[in-house]
Amino acid sequence: MRNRFTVTTLAAAVLALIVLAVLLAPWISPYPPAEQNLAERLAPPSAAHWLGTDNLGRDTLSRILEGGRFSMSVAALATLLTCLLGVAIGILSARRRGWVDEFLTRSNDVLLALPEMVVALFIVAALGTGFGPLLLALVVTGWTPFARLARTLAYDVSARGFVDAARVVGCPPSFIVFRHVLPHLAAPILGQATLRFGHLLISVGALSYLGLGVQPPQSDWGSMLAAAQPFADRAPMGILAPGLVIFTVALCVTLIGQRAAHIAAAPLLMPQAADK
């Protein structure tokens, strides 16, 4: 128990550090991220360039700090949107039942079966590249896990006596949704949201890696990786560093999210009978 707690704490600390560094990038990065220094192309890590330089002699560390903004903000925004959308749909589904539930659940099933990357490619093909299409591509398929979880949980809550009890004594539906259902959803949904953030971060990187996300001259971790790949043999740090950052952030949120989901699964849901 104690062990897991420290692992989660460590993950949270590392995550906080990375987020802070990315936010403070303009003030703390050692070089302007776009500054080229052709004399020092593909330099290995050194005291001057902690993570080396790329093929144009730009400082890799500075570019990672700058690139994180795009990756993380898109992923965070997409997480927020999918979470709100999914929870609303899930609760609606569970509360309305009948054909509304049937329709929403089937749509969910279908979207879940659609390969995420294919949908993203399709949207980019149709609407072109950029921030908006990228966000749309992530949201269109991304809400489904939230809806599924929220629906299951809301169903579970609704099946328990206290919701029936509330209905019998004449509590308004808003009371049932906001006081009974949502509080029971909060922790598992939060856990899911952190897990999804990690997943979406990787997806953003993937689309940028393919050249369908961030567009030059802007860059993010995925596009940096793609740009450095032809030179991987000479300057391996160019692919190692951005990938490692994505991996670290994704791992940290996964650890935190699983811990949150774990805590959420245990608690008050199963009351201990206190009968003598």
Add this chain to the structure above:
Amino acid sequence: MSPVGTRLVLEGLEVRQASAGGGAPGKRLLSGVSLSVDPGEFVALVGSSGSGKTLTAMSCLRLLPPGLDITGGSITLNGLDLVQAPEHQLNSIRGGRLGMLFQQPKRMFNPNRTIEQHLKEPLRLHAGLRGGKARTKALELLEEVGFADPGKGIRAYPHQLSGGMAQRAMTAVALAGQPGMLLADEPTSALDKVLERQILQLLDRERKERGLGILYITHNIASVAAYADRVLVMNSGSIVEAAPVGELLTRPKTDYSRQLLAAARLAPESRRRPPSRERDILVLDRVGKHFGPRRKLGHAALHDVSLALRRGEILGVLGQSGSGKSTLAKAIVGLEAASTGSIARQLDAAGPREATAVQLVFQEPHSAFDPRMTLRTSLQAPLLPHRELSPGERAARIAAAMQEVELDPSLLDKRPGQCSGGQLQRATIARALLLEPQVLICDEATSALDALTQRTILNLLLRLQRERNLSLIVISHDMDVVRYMCDRVAVLLEGQVVEVAETKDFFAAPQHEHSQALVSASIPCRADGLWTVLEAAKP
């Protein structure tokens, strides 16, 4: 041949939780449990839940849950020390000489395997039978335990069996190893009275024919009276009293035994008043409820249910699980819309909002409250739509309701997890009273409670009925509860009302076949004093 003449002896058995480290011994769960069961003897081990009965049985099999250890005493089976025996020897004893019956038969089968596969395990391990021979023997066993069509039963998966059939199959599996001693852990508590009697008669026959020794674990005093030779009373991990059945039932020595017995002896209520010919307050006219193929488990349909509840009356609805009792309760309070027919409320005009004039008391008090809310929040909720009330008036109403159900106001700041089932059931009633209901539906309101608490809740309901002139519908599978509480009885069978009668007439001369089976199976111990029952029911 079966090892006839198996004797089980426990001496000073002690079970503790594994110490949490640091050398301090873990919590003691069983202390100094001594008992013996002779060949062909039927020994009952009674006590309320959590008293350590099941733990005692699992200790005999050396199958304690992880984290629990036998820390003292001995368990011997025909002189063989089971505490010291090596694992491979235990494997040949478990399910062989020492069999076990479990409480929830359905959950004790592997859902992915057929009854045949379950039966063949002990047959192979303990009787050395395989293939065709094992199958023949398995069919024999199923026939013996009362399967009408063993050839069909043997192919069934556990979920395809009814509760009664599953317990029969479990009995067949237990008998397959030809045990000399059977540990029966509440084998009938999930079954209705008719099935309970059949299973117990089956076990009784085995002991008479084969000299099977039985350690029968139960909290059901009536069945003890009918079958047991000796009774052991267990409380908080110790045996507090041991006596022949007649002696214990008539002259219990400890307070705890007296409590258990008193709880089992619900005298029929001396009539509160002659059932008056009041007008009807609730009329159900050919109410039907149909579910599509996606119906949830536990939701049974209703067919043309016509019933009238008179004002100030207590009407009992008697039904087994799956008879549609809960569906009926939900339809009456409006949680589920009826598919056909009508439910008319003819309320007193003076009452509050019509929508909440019919209230429900739930079966599971723990699930009737949101575990995250304090009782105060939960009790405030029904008053939310009543905007005309000031905060002070609300608090006063809640306090009054708490007082009416005899609950301490300090409980209001507790969460459901910190309260007992009895307290919560009172709180459920208080919550219903806040809305000044005219009709109260009690859906198995006391079946989740122990006998002592059950009795106090029933008396509370009776008092409230008297003081507020409530009309009550008491829905239950428990004949004793219905007999104790109700003026009239309606019998629900597979969603249909098959009989409605005055309580007295019903128990004296039930008309419908199903009613007759129910009445004859409910050993009338609580009505006529235990001794007479003992005499009458002893086969």
Add this chain to the structure above:
Amino acid sequence: MLQFITKRTATLVAAVLVSSFAVFLIPYFTPGDPVRKIIRSRVAGDAIDDSAVQGLSESLGLDDPLAVQYFRWLADFFSGDMGLSFVSRTPVAEQVLPALSVTLSLVLMSLGLAAALSLPLGIISGLRPGSTADKAITAITQALIAMPEYWVAPVLVLVFALKLSILPTAGWNDLSSAVLPALTLALRPISFFTSAVRAGIIDAAAAEHVPAARARGLSQGQAILRHVVPNGLVPLSTLFAVWFAGLLGGSVIVEVIFAVPGMGRLLFDAVVNSDIPLAQGGVVVVVALAVGVTTLADFVHRFLSRTVGGTLA
């Protein structure tokens, strides 16, 4: 059961119709003149002069109502006429089908690899939760989820192809060229399968029928072998199908990095080159296949849970 099958099949058809309709509309909401684009996907030859457009538009029925055009397009599509690629000027079907077979074999290899690894790992982990082995395996599965393929793949290439020179960097020629793509693609399924098997085993081991089996005289090992492991693996069947569907369209990155001529690569090229007919063909085929496999998995799950007596709701 019959109603369930009908319902799911209806959903399947609806899904294919809706997604194919969206795909059909691509020429209309992408930049440029839709009529010209459609003609270009239907008529061989490179330059079409303005005078011919009117005639071709009529002969192709481009003035018909959209619904009519859609169903004509769909009928053509499923009879094998998926139009002409803008780039290669060859029929799309001739590109899609070989690409599909490449992706199918890649996905099957990955899933086979994932199953082979995650079964033992999950069982070891699930039988002794909290043990050192379990902690190590859980840590690995958590790490695998967090590893982006576009990072793992270049690193694997760097190590095995460029530094050690024991495997080819890219291409799709023999088995050795399939090792790195299959391995990269298998990472996430390994993680999910292992967790699923672990959870399944833990659930199965906690079931009350296990001590009941011990009470019949089965040894610990026999009880695990007969009553824990088989029950614990039931959920895996559905997961396998879900991932099969998922990887069909999820292999884009891997195929691009390793230059595997599969569906992912095809879709990517189509998007990059604005090759609308090719994208249409690829998307519809992948989606139809994915939805089909998922539906099939639902049937299998339904069948299994009927015998299991799981939720009938």
